[in-house]
Amino acid sequence: MRSTISLRSPITDVKGIGPKKAEAFSRLDLNTLEDILRFYPREYEDLRKAKKIAELKNDEKALVEGVVMMNVMGRGYGRKRTLHLSVADKTGRMEVLFFMAGFMGRTFKVGESYRFFGKVKVENGKATMFHPVFHKADEGETGIQPVYHLSAGLTRKDMKKVARAAIDHIDEYDESLPASVLEKANICPIDYAFTNIHFPEDENAYLAARYRLVFEEFFDLKVALKLSAKRFGSGRRGHSFIEGSSDEFVSSLSYELTGAQKRVLKEIEKDMDSDIAMNRLVQGDVGSGKTVVAEAAIFKAAKAGYQAAFMAPTEILATQHYENFIKAFEPFGLNIAFLSGSNTAKERNAVLSDLKAGNIDIIVGTHAIISGPVEFKNLGLVITDEQHRFGVNQRKLLSDKGENPDVLVMTATPIPRTLAVVLYSDLDISVIDELPAGRKEIITEQFNEMNRKEAYRLLIREVRAGRQAYIVAPFIEDSESIDGRSAESLYAEFTKDHPDISAALLHGGMKQKEKDEIMQAFKEGIYSVLISTVVIEVGIDVANATVMLIENSERFGLAQLHQLRGRVGRGSEQSYCFLILGDDSEIAKERADIMCESSDGFYISEKDLEIRGPGELFGYRQHGLPQLQLADPVRHVKVLDEAARLADELLSDDPDLSKEENKKFGESLRNSFGSDMLLVL
Numbered sequence: 001m002r003s004t005i006s007l008r009s010p011i012t013d014v015k016g017i018g019p020k021k022a023e024a025f026s027r028l029d030l031n032t033l034e035d036i037l038r039f040y041p042r043e044y045e046d047l048r049k050a051k052k053i054a055e056l057k058n059d060e061k062a063l064v065e066g067v068v069m070m071n072v073m074g075r076g077y078g079r080k081r082t083l084h085l086s087v088a089d090k091t092g093r094m095e096v097l098f099f100m101a102g103f104m105g106r107t108f109k110v111g112e113s114y115r116f117f118g119k120v121k122v123e124n125g126k127a128t129m130f131h132p133v134f135h136k137a138d139e140g141e142t143g144i145q146p147v148y149h150l151s152a153g154l155t156r157k158d159m160k161k162v163a164r165a166a167i168d169h170i171d172e173y174d175e176s177l178p179a180s181v182l183e184k185a186n187i188c189p190i191d192y193a194f195t196n197i198h199f200p201e202d203e204n205a206y207l208a209a210r211y212r213l214v215f216e217e218f219f220d221l222k223v224a225l226k227l228s229a230k231r232f233g234s235g236r237r238g239h240s241f242i243e244g245s246s247d248e249f250v251s252s253l254s255y256e257l258t259g260a261q262k263r264v265l266k267e268i269e270k271d272m273d274s275d276i277a278m279n280r281l282v283q284g285d286v287g288s289g290k291t292v293v294a295e296a297a298i299f300k301a302a303k304a305g306y307q308a309a310f311m312a313p314t315e316i317l318a319t320q321h322y323e324n325f326i327k328a329f330e331p332f333g334l335n336i337a338f339l340s341g342s343n344t345a346k347e348r349n350a351v352l353s354d355l356k357a358g359n360i361d362i363i364v365g366t367h368a369i370i371s372g373p374v375e376f377k378n379l380g381l382v383i384t385d386e387q388h389r390f391g392v393n394q395r396k397l398l399s400d401k402g403e404n405p406d407v408l409v410m411t412a413t414p415i416p417r418t419l420a421v422v423l424y425s426d427l428d429i430s431v432i433d434e435l436p437a438g439r440k441e442i443i444t445e446q447f448n449e450m451n452r453k454e455a456y457r458l459l460i461r462e463v464r465a466g467r468q469a470y471i472v473a474p475f476i477e478d479s480e481s482i483d484g485r486s487a488e489s490l491y492a493e494f495t496k497d498h499p500d501i502s503a504a505l506l507h508g509g510m511k512q513k514e515k516d517e518i519m520q521a522f523k524e525g526i527y528s529v530l531i532s533t534v535v536i537e538v539g540i541d542v543a544n545a546t547v548m549l550i551e552n553s554e555r556f557g558l559a560q561l562h563q564l565r566g567r568v569g570r571g572s573e574q575s576y577c578f579l580i581l582g583d584d585s586e587i588a589k590e591r592a593d594i595m596c597e598s599s600d601g602f603y604i605s606e607k608d609l610e611i612r613g614p615g616e617l618f619g620y621r622q623h624g625l626p627q628l629q630l631a632d633p634v635r636h637v638k639v640l641d642e643a644a645r646l647a648d649e650l651l652s653d654d655p656d657l658s659k660e661e662n663k664k665f666g667e668s669l670r671n672s673f674g675s676d677m678l679l680v681l
Helices: 019-026 034-038 156-168 179-185 190-198 203-231 247-252 259-273 290-303 315-332 345-357 392-399 417-423 452-464 487-497 512-523 558-565 586-597 601-612 614-620 637-653 660-673
Strands: 043-047 061-073 083-089 092-098 113-123 126-130 133-136 143-147 279-284 307-311 336-339 362-365 379-384 406-411 428-432 443-447 468-472 503-506 529-532 545-551 576-580
Touching (some): 156 190, 179 637, 179 660, 203 660, 307 315, 315 336, 443 586, 468 487, 487 503, 487 529, 545 558, 558 576, 558 586
Parallel strands (some): 092 126, 307 362, 336 362, 545 576
C-alpha cells in the first residue's frame, strides 16, 4: 500500500486490487476508498464464540469448531461432485455438505480441527451445515465480520480488504452534522459510526453506529425537503383568492359532496384565501372524487380573476379532463383551452396568444403547458394530476409560469402515513377517504392455474351481456428466462378462442399516439376487451368496463393491483376483479387474500409496505431522491420523528444554513442532493 493513499484514492491503490477487480468494484459504484464507507454490509458473521453441536437450532447461522472425522466425495465428475464431512466436538456430530466441490477433495484432513460458519438444518436430532465459510481452528478471522453484496469478479476478501483500507483512513472524513444536532440527538460521531457499521467491536457499538446512520439519513432528507419546499413557494407570499367563491359551482352539482370532499375543499379554500402560497397534496382513492374538488378550486380562482392551469400525464387523460371541464364550466361563462403535442401550429399559436392576453381562464393539457413559449397573464393556481407520473423539474417549471401561484397536486396512489411524512414533507396533505354514496364495491376473487378458465368464463359472460373488460399481463412478450404470461400471447390466445369478440392489444412498447387511439376506441366501445400491460394503471374512465382480469397477479405490488382494480367500477353496473395466481407461494396467497378482503387503498398500501419493506420505498416516486439505505420509516418511525423535530429546530434557527457552524452540513447536502435542492414531487 503506497504511503500517499487517502480516502479519495482510487481503489486500485489498495494492494492486490488491479484493473479487473477495480472494474468489478465500479459495477457497484465503488471507485474510491471513500465510496465504500456508505456501502454497508448486508449481514454479519459472529465469529467470536463457537457453539456446541448439541445446542444447534434449526435455521440458525452459527460458528462451530470441530474435528473432521470423515471426508467423503460424492458421485459425479469434476466440479459437480459434492463433499460430505462428518465433524465432531465433545457434544456430538454434524454433517457439513459442500456442493460443486470437486476441487475440494484435499482441502480437509481427517483428525484436524476446523471452524465452520453457516446455516444449520436440524431434523430428527441430526444437524447439517451447508456450504459454510471455514478455516483451520488456529487460523482465520475472529470477531464480528461483515458480509457485503458482491459483483462478478469480487470475493468477500476483496471487499473487506478495501473496507479496512478505508477505515484505516477514517480520520480524514469530516463530520458533516452540526455539533448542536449531534448533542441534541445524543448520537456518535461519524468516524465511530463508519468503523462500527463495517467492523463492529460488539453489539452495542454496532447499534450505536446504526442508530447514527439511520438518524442521519432521515435528518438529511427532512432538511433537504424543507429547503426544497421554499423553491416551490411554500411559505412565500402568493395570491389571495378571497374575492372568489366556489359556492355557486358546488350548488350546481347534481349530487352532494361527501363529508371527506367537503372537508378537503374547506382546507383548500382556507389556503387559497390566505396570501401565503398554497402547496397542498390531495390523496384520494380511485373514484373518491378528487377531480370535482379540483374543479371547485379552479372555479374559485377564476372567479377571483386568476388563470388556472391543469396538467395531466397523458394526452388521453388530459383530453378527458378537458371535456369534463367544458361541461362543468362553460355554463358559467368561463373560457377553457387545451394544449398538447397534437395541437396544430395554428391552434397552438392561438392558444398561446389568448393565454398571454388573459382571454383564457383555464388551460388543460400535458407537458406542453410547461414548454418555453407558454406565457400567462395572471396565473394563480397550478394543479397536477397523477402527481407521481411527473418529475420534480416538471412541477417546478409549471409553477414558474406564474409568481408564486397556489399549487395543488393530486394522486390516486394511496400512500401510507409513514411514507407520506417522508415523501411529501414540503406539502400539506389532504386525504379524501370516503367514496361517494351508492358506489358498488368491486367483487374481487382469486383463481389459480387449475380454475383459470372459470375466470375467463365469467369475463365472457359480462362481455356477452354488453359490458367491457380488461385483461392485464405482467410482460409484453414471452421470455424463456421468466415464467409469466405476456400480453402478446394472451392476445393471440384470446382472439383465437373468441373470434367473435372484438379485442385490442395495448402495451408500453407502442408509440403514445397509438396507445391513445386504442384507449379512445375502447372507450367508444369499438373494442369489448382490452388486453394490456400495466400501462392502463392510470387511464381514462370507461363506465361500461366491469371486469379487470389480472394474470400472474403475484408479480404486481398490492398498491398497483389496487390501482388496476380501480379501472373498473366507474359505472352503475356491478364490477369484478379476477386475480389469477401463477405462483402458489404463501406470500402470493397472502397478497391475494388482502385484495379480496379490502377495497381500502390506504389499508392496502400499508400492507404492501409491510410485505415488500422499505427497499421499494421510492417506488412511489420516480425522480429526485436517493434510496434510504438503512432507515426504514416503518420500523424506525421514532427516529424519523426525532430527526424531523431537530430538522425543524435547525432551520428555524438558521433557515439558509448560512451560519458558520452549519455551512459544512449545507455543503454536504448539496453534494448529496444537488445544488438546487429540487427533491420533491
